[in-house]
Amino acid sequence: MNTIELRDLCKSFGKNQVLKNIDLQLKSGEVTALMGPNGSGKTTLLKSILGLVIPDSGKILVNNADVKNDFHYRNLIGYMPQIANYPENMKVRELFAIVKDLRGHKEITDDELIDNFKLNEITGKNFGQLSGGYKQRVTGALAFLYHPEIMILDEPTASLDPLSSEIMRNKILKEKQKDKIIIISSHIASEVETLADRLIYILDGKIIINKTLKELKNGSQELKLGKTLTEILAPVLHNKKS
Amino acid sequence: MNTKILKYILLDLLRSKFIISYTLFLFLMSMSVIYIGHDSSKAAVSILNIILFVVPLVCIIFGTIHFYNSREFIEFLLTQPVARKSIFWSEYLGISGSLSAAFIIGAGVPVISAGINITGVYLLVTGTMLTFIFVSLAFLSSTINNDKVRGVGLSIILWLYLSVIFDGFVMMIFYMFRDYPLDKYIVALTSLNPVDLSRILILLQIDISALMGFTGATFQKFFGSITGKFISLMLLLLWIVIPAFISLRIFNRKNF
Incomplete structure (x- = not known):
């Protein structure tokens, strides 16, 4: 059983306080969706867990161990960023070789996305020759390749075509059965309804909602996430204006 | 440093059109300088002037732009189980290594084939050290500035200062305080500029320092050839x- 715990996490960029005293606990077997307006702090939160952004204060614990100045914990994590870009003369197979070299202790790889995205056909191509969508498919396949226990997916379907998005969603649903921690940031309410068990809504660097989708349904048969969010957020936004 | 990452960064850069063009440019310039004139000492001075002007400019600008263009790739590497400092050194050695290889092939082959023996070796050592220095400075301006335009701007200012403005600045100080014994201080000032240091290193080797630049003459007067070369290298x-x-x-x- 893996856990991620954020304790009183704060981060500012200059005068702009992006994360304000974030407390959060995530555990295996749950897909957590991170939602919020652009610039609300979603990506900063995900990047803090990955060690890309260094918090000003607070703690990040992965499996109860502080990740500050550690990099070994990233063996547990598969990450798919919003934007993927690689050296233009590097071949696709060379990028796979780098990841294999860095994580090569695991013999069995998860090649499902490599097959479904038809990446075997482009392994000899340079990244400079690939479209943005193809680069994103490669990134997606790499994120799942070494059976990570923790998956951090930053808008995983945003740059993918409809068919590839569906392949990605199905893959996430499959991984959900494997008792992993899966965190997805998304703007698409229907996607969150399909994939997630828990919703975290961030506004101006603060967690406004942290509830399971079951709790959000509040007894009704069907969840209309867009409508529910509007109802919950209306008083918060009203107070903010006044 | 992570040798696995370094290997792939080097492979990527050695295939880049820019590095190939840089190699060809240095090769053609050095060949034309060597074969148009017949005096190897003059050819060495001409190649030195190309090295002192071109190498710092190319290395600092290419290093800076490459750092910003690799941002997403660096981010990707940082999400893997590898230490930050390993990624830094792999990037640094990848860029300085590929630019040094371009320099050694581009300028080294003509220099060695023309039989500019020990001076040729000094030229290559100095050029390679300048490559590493200006990639270091490129990394400095790129890590200080998040914004690419600012980073490239700072790099251009650094190059302009070290390659063009500095020597004039030293001359101006010497002229303004010409009635005072400033030689010692001029030597100290020179050590603040790697381009001047490189020039002195080669000129002490060719033994025509008095003809080329005022700081070179002062340096030889103080240190003599061997001590001067050693201090310059350090x-x-x-x-x-x-x-x-x-x-x-x-x-x-x-x-x-």
Whole structure:
């Protein structure tokens, strides 16, 4: 059983306080969706867990161990960023070789996305020759390749075509059965309804909602996430204006 | 440093059109200088002037632009189980290694084939050290600035200052205080500029320092050839190490 715990996490960029005293606990077997307006702090939160952004204060614990100045914990994590870009003369197979070299202790790889995205056909191509969508498919396949226990997916379907998005969603649903921690940031309410068990809504660097989708349904048969969010957020936004 | 990452960064860069063009440019320039004139000493001075002008400019601009263009790739590497400093050194050695290889092939083959023996070796050593120094400075301006335009701007200012403005500045001080015995201070000032140091290193070797630049003459007067060369080399090494370690320190705390 893996856990991620954020304790009183704060981060500012200059005068702009992006994360304000974030407390959060995530555990295996749950897909957590991170939602919020652009610039609300979603990506900063995900990047803090990955060690890309260094918090000003607070703690990040992965499996109860502080990740500050550690990099070994990233063996547990598969990450798919919003934007993927690689050296233009590097071949696709060379990028796979780098990841294999860095994580090569695991013999069995998860090649499902490599097959479904038809990446075997482009392994000899340079990244400079690939479209943005193809680069994103490669990134997606790499994120799942070494059976990570923790998956951090930053808008995983945003740059993918409809068919590839569906392949990605199905893959996430499959991984959900494997008792992993899966965190997805998304703007698409229907996607969150399909994939997630828990919703975290961030506004101006603060967690406004942290509830399971079951709790959000509040007894009704069907969840209309867009409508529910509007109802919950209306008083918060009203107070903010006044 | 992570040799696995370094290998792939080097492979990527050695295939880049820019590195190939840079190699060809140095090769053609050096060949034309050597075969148009017949005096190897004059050819060495001409190649020196190309090295002192072109190498710092190419290395600092290419290093800076490459750092910004690799941002997403660096981010990707940072999400893998590998230490930040390993990624930094792999990037640093990948860029300086490929630019040095371009320089050694581009300028080295003509120089060695023309039989400019020990001076040729000095030219190659100096050019390679300048490559490492200006990539260090490129990393410094890239890690300080998040914005690419600012980073490239700072790099251009650094190059302009060290390659063009500095010598004039030293001359101006010497002229303004010409009634005072300033030689010692001029030597100290020279060590603040790797381009001047490189020039002195070669000129002490060719033994025509008095003809080329005022600082070179002062340096020889103080140190004599062997001591002067040794001190220049040590100072050049410091010029590689200090900016590189400051950049590493910033890189380790940087948000991506």
